[in-house]
Each structure stands twice: as structure tokens, then as C-alpha cells.
Amino acid sequence: MAVYTLKEAQPAPSSNRGLFFWLRENLFSDITNSFFTLLGCYIIYLIVPPLIDWMIIDATWTGTKEEIVKSGARWIFIIEKFDQFMYGFYPEALHWRPNLVLLLCAAFIVAMKYVQHMKIKIAMILLLPVISFILISGGWFGLETVETEQWGGLMLTMIVAAVGIIASFPLGIVLALGRQSHMPIVKSLSVGFIEFVRGVPLITILFMASVVLPLFFQDGIDFDKLLRALIGITLFQSAYIAEVVRGGLQAIPKGQYEAADSLGLGYWQGMILVILPQALKISIPNIVGSFIALFKDTTLVLIIGLFDVLAMVTLTTSDTNWLGFEVEGYVFVTMIYWCICFSMSQYSKSVERKFNTEH
Amino acid sequence: MSAQENMITMHKVNKWYGDFHVLKDINLTIKKGEKVVICGPSGSGKSTTIRCLNHLEKFQKGTITINGTELTDDIKVVRHIRAEVGMVFQHFNLFPHLSVLENLLLAPTWVHKKPRKEAIKTAMYYLERVKIADQADKYPNQLSGGQQQRVAIARCLCINPHIMLFDEPTSALDPEMVSEVLDVMVELADEGITMICVTHEMGFAKKVADRVIFMDAGQIIEENEPHEFFDNPQSDRLKIFLDQILSH
Ligand SMILES: Nc1ncnc2c1ncn2[C@@H]1O[C@H](COP(=O)(O)OP(=O)(O)OP(=O)(O)O)[C@@H](O)[C@H]1O
Ligand SMILES: [Mg+2]
Numbered sequence: 013m014a015v016y017t018l019k020e021a022q023p024a025p026s027s028n029r030g031l032f033f034w035l036r037e038n039l040f041s042d043i044t045n046s047f048f049t050l051l052g053c054y055i056i057y058l059i060v061p062p063l064i065d066w067m068i069i070d071a072t073w074t075g076t077k078e079e080i081v082k083s084g085a086r087w088i089f090i091i092e093k094f095d096q097f098m099y100g101f102y103p104e105a106l107h108w109r110p111n112l113v114l115l116l117c118a119a120f121i122v123a124m125k126y127v128q129h130m131k132i133k134i135a136m137i138l139l140l141p142v143i144s145f146i147l148i149s150g151g152w153f154g155l156e157t158v159e160t161e162q163w164g165g166l167m168l169t170m171i172v173a174a175v176g177i178i179a180s181f182p183l184g185i186v187l188a189l190g191r192q193s194h195m196p197i198v199k200s201l202s203v204g205f206i207e208f209v210r211g212v213p214l215i216t217i218l219f220m221a222s223v224v225l226p227l228f229f230q231d232g233i234d235f236d237k238l239l240r241a242l243i244g245i246t247l248f249q250s251a252y253i254a255e256v257v258r259g260g261l262q263a264i265p266k267g268q269y270e271a272a273d274s275l276g277l278g279y280w281q282g283m284i285l286v287i288l289p290q291a292l293k294i295s296i297p298n299i300v301g302s303f304i305a306l307f308k309d310t311t312l313v314l315i316i317g318l319f320d321v322l323a324m325v326t327l328t329t330s331d332t333n334w335l336g337f338e339v340e341g342y343v344f345v346t347m348i349y350w351c352i353c354f355s356m357s358q359y360s361k362s363v364e365r366k367f368n369t370e371h
Numbered sequence: 372m373s374a375q376e377n378m379i380t381m382h383k384v385n386k387w388y389g390d391f392h393v394l395k396d397i398n399l400t401i402k403k404g405e406k407v408v409i410c411g412p413s414g415s416g417k418s419t420t421i422r423c424l425n426h427l428e429k430f431q432k433g434t435i436t437i438n439g440t441e442l443t444d445d446i447k448v449v450r451h452i453r454a455e456v457g458m459v460f461q462h463f464n465l466f467p468h469l470s471v472l473e474n475l476l477l478a479p480t481w482v483h484k485k486p487r488k489e490a491i492k493t494a495m496y497y498l499e500r501v502k503i504a505d506q507a508d509k510y511p512n513q514l515s516g517g518q519q520q521r522v523a524i525a526r527c528l529c530i531n532p533h534i535m536l537f538d539e540p541t542s543a544l545d546p547e548m549v550s551e552v553l554d555v556m557v558e559l560a561d562e563g564i565t566m567i568c569v570t571h572e573m574g575f576a577k578k579v580a581d582r583v584i585f586m587d588a589g590q591i592i593e594e595n596e597p598h599e600f601f602d603n604p605q606s607d608r609l610k611i612f613l614d615q616i617l618s619h
Contacts (some may be wrong), residue, residue, distance in 0.1 A: 271464035274425055275478040275530065276453035285477060289468050 067343075077333070089337040090344050093328040097344070100164015100319050106156065110167050113144045141178065160238040164319035166348060168238075172310045172320065176245040177303050183246065184253025185292075189283065191258055202254070209251035214309050217244045222316045241313045249306050256298040260291035293367055300360035304353045321345055377436070378403045378534060378565045379424065384433035386419060393419050394430065395589040403533075406566045408576040408597075411586035412612060417569045420586070421536045424567070425456040438533055454483070457527030461539040463519040465511035471498070471522050472507040478530050490529070497525040501555050517548030521555055528559075535559065537568040571616055573601065585609045 039049040070084025073091075080086055090097070099107055120140050127133055148171070151157040163171065190202030209217065221244030226235045264287055272282035292299070314323035325341035328334060379401040386394040393416050401407055409417045422428040423435060426442060426449045435442040437452050466474050475494035479485045485493075498504040501521035503514075511519055520540055527535060537556070541549045553575050560566055560579045570576065576583050576597055583600040585593045585608075593600070593609050604610045 265462075265464075267460060267462055267464035268466065270427055271460065271466070273427060274453060274456075274458040275526070276450055276482040277478065278450070278482075281481050285481060286466055290466075293468065 085340055085343070086337065087340060089328075089334055089340050093324075093331075093334070093341075096165060096328055097321060097324050098165050099167050100324065101162040102158060102164065102167065103156075103162070106150075106158060109147045109150070109155070109158075113147050116140065116143065160236055163238065165324050166321040168313075168318060169307075169310055169320040169322075172238075172242065172245060172313055172318075173303075173307045175242050176249050176306050176310065179242075179246040180249035180253050180306075181299075183250035185257055185288065187250055187254035188257035188261060191254065192261060206251045206254050209248055210255070214245070214248050214312055215315060217248045218312055218316050220244065221247075237316065238318060241316060241318055245306070245310065245313075249302070252302050252305075253299065256295050256302055257291060259298065260293075260295035261287065263294050264290055296360060296364055296367070300356060304356050307353060307356070308349065321348060376402050378405070378438055379567075380434075380436040381420075381423075382434045382436075384420075384423060384430050384435060386423065386428065386430040386432075393589050394423070397433070397589075397591060399584070399591065401565060401567065404563045404565055405581050406560050406579050407568070407582050407584060408580040409567065409569045409584045409586060410571055410576070410612075410616075411592075415586045416589040417586050418538050421458075421538060421567055421569060424534075424536060425453055425458055427458075450482075454530060455532055456534045456536060457530060457532035458536045459520070459523050459527055459538070459540050461543050463511070463516070463523045463543075465519055465523055465526070467511050470508050470510055471503070471514070474511070474522065475526050475529050478526070483530065494525070494529055497528045498522075500528070500558075501525045515548060516544045517551045520544065520548075520552045524552075524555055524559070532564075534565045534567070537566070537570065539569050539571075541570065541572060573616065577601065585612065587612070 040046045066084045068084075070082045072080050072082050072084065072086045072088055075088060077086075077088065080088070095104060095107070099110060102110065117140070120136060123136060124133065127136070146152045146155065148163070148167075149158060149160070187202050187206055190198045191206065193199045193202070218241060221240045222237065225240050225243065268286055268290070269282065272286040277285065311320060311322045313320055314326075319327060322345055325338060325345055329336070329338050329341055377400055379399070381397050381399040384394055384397040385392070397420060399420075409420065411417050419428055423430050424437065424442075426444075429444065438455055440448060440451060440455075442448060442452055465471075466477070469477065472491070472494055475497065476487065476490050479490040479493065480487055495504060495507065498507055501524055503518055503521050503525070506514060506518060506522075511522065514522065524540075540556070541552050544552065549572070553572060556566075556568070556575070557579055566579075568575075568580075580597050582594055583597050584591055585600075585606075587608050593604065593606050595603075595605075600609075601613065604613055
């Protein structure tokens with residue numbers, strides 16, 4: 013005869029029983045895992061505390077160069093040269109102009125979120141670059157002209173990146189459509205351009221833009237150095253955008269084209285109203301990825317003699333009063349690049365999420 | 372019978388895909404208000420035939436005349452024809468990035484330049500007709516297949532076509548949704564629109580069609596009014612085909 017005894021209730025599975033169990037499950041579940049956990053902790057221990065010491069605890073934030081006693085970062089250098097890092101040689105009295113442009117851009121981003129009316133949106137998109145250009149370069153409405161040689165620092169980096177991004181976007185779309193075209197000439201021109209540009213480094217394009225472009229304009233026009241760089245960068249970037257957009261276009265089912273055609277939409281109507289909105293949406297992550305790459309690539313303009321924010325490190329540390337401050341300079345510029353690129357990728361993720369929840 | 376009454380005339384239409392002869396001397400005349408059902412085995416050229424009618428496919432020989440206009444490759448002619456002819460696809464082909472209502476507004480506002488208010492009124496009228504007005508603000512992928520196909524029909528009706536082409540409109544649907552779409556099509560047929568429908572729904576063909584056409588290997592093999600067509604097939608190929616589709 014079987015005898016049954018009542019068992020005590022078992023404890024709940026360890027997975028939901030507090031910190032200790034979480035640690036054991038996730039960090040020390042077996043020997044390998046434990047080893048890598050310890051190794052990881054050791055690496056963090058090696059890097060982080062000294063870094064914090066150097067950057068914050070032992071850092072010098074105030075005073076003059078001569079008074080430095082601490083062994084950490086000498087941020088007074090950055091503070092002293094801050095304006096140059098931001099604006100290059102842009103006249104100090106006129107710094108409000110780029111500042112205002114930055115403010116307008118921020119306002120623009122907010123406004124794009126809330127304005128519903130399509131025509132107002134388009135007007136804003138078209139007006140912003142014009143107003144920004146007038147404000148920064150001057151020469152109109154009684155604003156004092158500032159030559160592009162004086163532009164520099166983060167401002168120049170932003171301008172190069174923004175123009176590259178904005179101008180290459182429509183050009184890239186047109187190239188992508190051209191590549192799909194049934195017209196042989198349009199198609200081979202597009203393919204030829206895209207494959208050529210993608211086959212050479214950006215530096216080559218920048219050199220060509222700065223040396224070769226003026227040859228086409230022999231009649232004495234002194235081609236602005238910045239403008240040459242902008243043209244080079246835009247052409248370069250548009251080839252990459254074209255490939256990204258082409259990927260999106262290929263993902264659109266044939267039925268969408270047929271439905272657009274059968275409703276009587278013309279080629280451009282079908283593209284703009286039906287195909288591109290879907291294709292671009294799919295391509296957003298890749299487009300932003302390509303923009304981030306471009307933003308980092310803008311540092312190459314220093315090769316042809318423009319002083320972007322990275323070039324400012326060389327420039328400011330060659331000041332005889334501030335020799336030997338490269339480390340602070342490079343760390344500072346690194347942080348700037350990281351912040352901007354990281355925000356761009358976060359922004360793209362939020363745009364993606366918004367699209368995904370829309371329908 | 373005056374030429375005016377002929378809505379569609381296909382005269383010796385031939386089409387090749389490379390070396391492959393898809394359509395062989397298609398002759399077909401369809402009168403105003405006539406309902407025609409096309410059936411035939413897979414690959415026989417049914418889709419190709421009706422896709423030639425709104426210039427989704429080009430043909431190489433012969434002539435097609437739609438409501439008095441001869442179809443050419445000229446962009447103006449094509450645009451004119453596409454305003455006369457609506458097409459409903461097997462896979463609906465709604466625009467997923469637009470709401471149901473915006474799907475219906477696209478062609479009227481951009482192609483036919485109607486004021487938006489008027490276009491909305493028309494769109495809501497047709498959504499009402501296909502019994503789906505309460506879904507106007509949803510996106511296509513929030514709807515069932517049957518609902519999507521009814522939206523697609525309404526989208527065509529918004530351009531106010533004289534001719535409606537249907538390419539297997541129910542064959543991508545779950546069985547329980549077939550009838551809701553067929554019901555809409557029957558209603559439409561009753562209103563006198565000219566209709567060509569590629570389908571294997573024989574019940575629909577018997578109920579609605581004035582004429583049923585059998586295609587095989589790029590040719591029209593046989594055409595007849597529905598009862599004769601089904602009860603008294605002439606050619607062997609049609610007999611075999613009917614056996615096959617009626618046996619399950
Ligand atoms: N773009 C194309 N290129 C080459 N051949 C094609 C193309 N489109 C269709 N075909 C061929 O043409 C023939 C007719 O195709 P069609 O789509 O008109 O047939 P169908 O009668 O509609 O068949 P189904 O019942 O499968 O829809 C088929 O053999 C098909 O393989
Ligand atoms: Mg077919």
C-alpha cells in the first residue's frame with residue numbers, strides 16, 4: 013500500500029528572487045560566464061577610475077596656465093580657445109549670427125513636428141537654408157560680409173555636413189531613379205557616376221574638386237575654396253544615398269507601381285506620392301548611417317586647407333602660449349563628434365519607431 | 372449595331388515576351404454595359420489580355436480601341452485611357468502608407484484635379500457603397516483581405532471609369548471573404564458599368580456574365596453566353612478545363 017506524505021511548498025524559481033539571484037543567473041551562470049564577467053570588471057577597473065580622475069577629479073577648470081598644479085586634464089585651454097573651436101576666425105562681434113542660425117534650426121525641427129500644413133512645411137524647408145546663408149555670410153540687408161576664409165571650427169563642420177546632407181539627398185534620389193530608368197542614356201550616366209564615385213576615396217574627390225573644378229571655369233572666376241569642397245562632398249555623398257535609396261526602391265512590390273499606373277498617376281506623381289514615401293521609409297536607418305559616416309568624413313576638408321573643428325586642434329596648439337595641449341584638444345573634439353553622431357542615431361531610431369507605430 | 376456602342380474592340384492583338392508568343396490574334400468586341408468573364412488555365416494569357424487594355428502591358432501587333440480612342444504608346448492617350456478604365460488586382464495593391472480615405476483621394480485630387488472637399492464626398496459615397504465607410508481612417512494592413520479588396524474597388528470607382536477590369540479579385544482571399552467581394556461586384560454589374568473579369572468563380576459567371584470567354588495558350592478558344600458555355604461546351608479543351616474546375 014502506497015503511503016503519500018504531504019510535501020512542503022517549493023520556493024519560487026530563483027529567476028524572480030532579487031539581486032543576488034539575478035547576478036547568479038546572468039553573470040555567473042557557469043565557469044566561462046564567470047570568467048568573462050571578472051575579466052570585464054577588471055578592464056573597466058583599469059580604464060574608468062583613471063579616466064574619471066584625469067577628466068574630472070584632477071582636472072583644472074579655472075585659473076591661468078601658470079597656476080596649474082594638478083596632474084589631470086587642463087580644460088582651461090579649451091575654455092580659453094572655446095570660441096575658436098566653435099567659430100574659427102569668424103569675427104567675435106558677429107558670433108550672434110551663427111548662433112541665431114543654430115537657434116533657427118532648433119526651432120525648425122520643433123516646428124516640423126507640429127505644423128500640419130504641407131505648404132508651410134515646404135516653405136520652411138526652402139527658406140531655412142537661404143536665411144542661414146544670408147545670416148552667416150552676410151553682404152545682404154546691411155549685414156557685414158564675412159569671407160568664407162574666416163569660417164571655421166564646429167560651425168564650418170556643421171555647414172559642410174549640413175550642405176552635404178541636404179544637397180546630396182535629392183541628388184541621390186534622382187540618381188537612384190536614373191539608375192532604374194528605361195532610358196539607356198539616363199541609366200548609363202547614373203550608373204557610371206555612381207560606380208565611379210563609389211570607387212574612389214573622398215580625399216581624391218576633394219582634391220579633384222579643389223584642383224580640377226577651377227579648370228572648367230578658366231575665365232578668371234576665383235572659385236571659392238569652401239564651395240569647391242561642398243560640391244565635392246555633395247557629389248560624393250549623393251552616390252552613396254543613391255545606392256541606399258535603390259535598395260529601398262527594390263523592396264517595393266511591382267503591384268504598387270501597377271496600381272499607381274492604373275490609376276492614371278504619371279511617372280513623377282507615382283514616384284513622389286506612392287513609391288518614394290515607402291522606399292525612403294525602409295531606407296531611413298541606412299540613410300542616417302550614411303549621414304553619420306559623412307559627418308565624420310567632413311574632417312577630411314582640412315586636407316584642402318579648410319579649418320574644421322578637428323583642424324582647430326592643430327591650429328590652437330601651435331599657438332606658442334599653448335604648446336603641448338593636444339591631448340585636451342583631441343579629447344574635446346572626440347566628445348563633440350561622439351555627442352553629435354550618437355544623437356543622430358538616436359534621432360533616427362525615434363523616427364523609425366514613430367513610423368512603425370503609425371500603422 | 373453602331374461602332375459607338377462598342378466599348379472595347381481588340382483586333383488581331385499579338386504580344387510577345389521575347390520569343391514567347393503570349394497573345395495570338397486576339398479578337399474581342401465588348402459592348403457598352405456588357406459583363407464578360409474570362410477563364411482558362413494558368414499561363415493562358417488572361418491577365419496579359421486585360422493588362423493590355425489599360426496599357427500596363429504593351430502589345431506588338433493589332434489594334435485596341437477603347438470607347439472610340441485607339442490605344443497607342445502616346446502618353447496623352449495612355450493617360451486618357453486610364454481615366455476610362457479602372458483595374459482591380461488579385462493582391463489589392465492598396466498603398467500601405469496611406470489611410471483608406473487617402474488611398475481613395477489620390478487619383479481624384481492629383482490626376483483629375485478635383486477639389487479635396489468634393490473628392491472626400493465622392494470617396495465617402497463609394498466607401499458607403501462597398502459597406503466600409505467606418506474604416507475610412509484605418510490603414511490597409513489593419514483590414515481583412517475582403518475589406519481591402521472592397522477598398523480597392525472603391526478606389527477605382529472614385530475615378531468614375533466606364534470600364535472595370537478585375538484580375539482574379541477573389542483568388543487571394545480566404546474562402547469566407549469571397550462572397551462579400553462578389554456581392555459588391557454583382558451590385559456594380561447591376562448598375563450597367565462595362566466589366567471584364569478574370570475569375571474561376573463559376574457561380575459569379577452564371578449570375579452576372581453576358582458572355583464567358585475561354586482562353587488557352589494565348590488564344591480565345593471559345594466564347595458563349597453562360598448557360599451554353601457551361602452546359603454545352605464545344606471544344607475538347609474547354610470540356611477538360613470545366614471538368615477540372617468543377618471536380619473540386
Ligand atoms: N513579364 C513576363 N515576361 C515573360 N513572360 C511572362 C511575363 N509575364 C507573363 N509571362 C508569361 O506569359 C504567359 C501568360 O501570362 P498571364 O499572366 O497572362 O497568364 P494568366 O492566364 O493570367 O495565368 P494565371 O491564371 O496564372 O494568372 C505565362 O506563360 C507567363 O509565364
Ligand atoms: Mg493572371
